[in-house]
Amino acid sequence: MSLVIRSYPGNRNMDKALIAAKFGKGDLKFETPPFAMMTDNKTPEFLAKNPVGKVPVLDTPEGSIFESNAIARYVARKSDLALLGTTDIEIAHIDQWTEFYTHEFEAGLFAILPHIFGRNKFEKDSQFNAEIQKIKKSLAVLEYWFSHDASRQFIAINRVTIADIILVVGLNAAFEFVVGEESRKEYPKTIEYVDRLMATEQFSSVLKKNWKTEDAKF
Amino acid sequence: RNKKTSIMSLIVRSYPNNRNVDKALIVNNFGDGSVKIEVPPFAYSSDNKTPAFLAKNPLGKVPLMETPEGTIFESNAIARYVARKTAPHLLGTSDIEMAHVDQWIEFYTHELEPGLFTVVPHLLGRRRLDLEAIFTLNMQKITNGLVALEHWFNTDSTKQFAATNSITVADIVLCVGINNTFEFVFGEETRKKYPKIVAYFDRLMTMEQFSKVIKKKWREEDVSFTSTVTY
Numbered sequence: 001m002s003l004v005i006r007s008y009p010g011n012r013n014m015d016k017a018l019i020a021a022k023f024g025k026g027d028l029k030f031e032t033p034p035f036a037m038m039t040d041n042k043t044p045e046f047l048a049k050n051p052v053g054k055v056p057v058l059d060t061p062e063g064s065i066f067e068s069n070a071i072a073r074y075v076a077r078k079s080d081l082a083l084l085g086t087t088d089i090e091i092a093h094i095d096q097w098t099e100f101y102t103h104e105f106e107a108g109l110f111a112i113l114p115h116i117f118g119r120n121k122f123e124k125d126s127q128f129n130a131e132i133q134k135i136k137k138s139l140a141v142l143e144y145w146f147s148h149d150a151s152r153q154f155i156a157i158n159r160v161t162i163a164d165i166i167l168v169v170g171l172n173a174a175f176e177f178v179v180g181e182e183s184r185k186e187y188p189k190t191i192e193y194v195d196r197l198m199a200t201e202q203f204s205s206v207l208k209k210n211w212k213t214e215d216a217k218f
Numbered sequence: 219r220n221k222k223t224s225i226m227s228l229i230v231r232s233y234p235n236n237r238n239v240d241k242a243l244i245v246n247n248f249g250d251g252s253v254k255i256e257v258p259p260f261a262y263s264s265d266n267k268t269p270a271f272l273a274k275n276p277l278g279k280v281p282l283m284e285t286p287e288g289t290i291f292e293s294n295a296i297a298r299y300v301a302r303k304t305a306p307h308l309l310g311t312s313d314i315e316m317a318h319v320d321q322w323i324e325f326y327t328h329e330l331e332p333g334l335f336t337v338v339p340h341l342l343g344r345r346r347l348d349l350e351a352i353f354t355l356n357m358q359k360i361t362n363g364l365v366a367l368e369h370w371f372n373t374d375s376t377k378q379f380a381a382t383n384s385i386t387v388a389d390i391v392l393c394v395g396i397n398n399t400f401e402f403v404f405g406e407e408t409r410k411k412y413p414k415i416v417a418y419f420d421r422l423m424t425m426e427q428f429s430k431v432i433k434k435k436w437r438e439e440d441v442s443f444t445s446t447v448t449y
Contacts, residue, residue: 047369047373048373051366051367051369051370051373052325052329052362052363052366053366060314062312062313062314063314063317063318065314065317065318065320065321066321066325067320067321067324067325067328069320069324070317070318070320070321070324071317073316073317073320074313074314074316074317074320077313077316077317078313087287088287088299088302088303089285089287089288089290089299091298091299091302092288092290092295092296092298092299092302093288093290095290095292095294095295095298095299096290096291096292096295098295099292099294099295099327100277100291100292102324102327102328103292103327103331104277107332110328123349123351124349126348127349127352141276141277144272144276145276148273148276
């Protein structure tokens, strides 16, 4: 099945879908044709698929999809349905951790990365610190979760799921751009979890580990 | 379990009238009657800090749903679970339908909710912003989200629902969110810019499943940085 990614090349928000595809039979073919940001994502044709005008958008034989988590879930559904859960409660636990990630962790990350990349700087360092605190609070929750049950290997159930894929991609980005070595020492179980998953073939063939030494500064 | 004869009891731990619980209640109104949702008394700010509560939801937030199979947190995950049990068509009936339901729930989470979560607690006096610039920025975020949603309904005038051509959880999430936006943030003059969104909301509210749960009390004037609102 041919899946066309509408985005600038190397959009890391697509990593989630690419990792999910690794759990399949290899019959999904991703293409990333040339795409001019600021023009191609403003055309009436693009906005008819994604009125927000953001990337990535995935064109499939069945229709177009926007929002990287929705794209990742679709690819997971086409690759290995077990990634989404096989019982109602499994599915719910995968959903809840994906929602945790989106509401608690990603909110802070998406607010802070544009500042760090110089694209949308905060006015005051109190804003910057507030977002760092959100991210650290989420990490503390994860640390508690993994410490609470020493046998816990994955975030939602007892095997890898789309929740792990979405979470690990986000954590990797946080450790690459925001949270440095000294801070990471406060979350040993979470680091262990990320390292363990990133060492697996499906993750390591897509993600590169390039973690920061120092914490990001305002 | 014979769905027609046995009732599944689901308990929601939350303060009363938590609008995030409305999503699950509306979902259940589309169901086959096999699920009963109860929201017993709950001492918010103490009951959600106990070790027992945190072991189920380490975030300590509400709502939390207790089911015979285990506990679930995050209101969207709860709403989806209820749908799966009693009205699975609300989640989509094909891979692409499910993706479209997902994308519109994600849209709400990313494009409308962050602005509302910043502006509404400020207006309620619960978490005042110290910089007017942050208020203005978040009002703009909400506006951008509304513009995108209005555009969506404008691209295809036959479109009755957000995600597919029948009612889904995406519509339920959006309906609750739109109601909050027009009750707490944007007044009549601004609403005139979004006739398709207003028509969509009103159309959903003609369904009893929605109107039994959501009360429409939209504000007259837009808010400003110094406004206050009450629930």
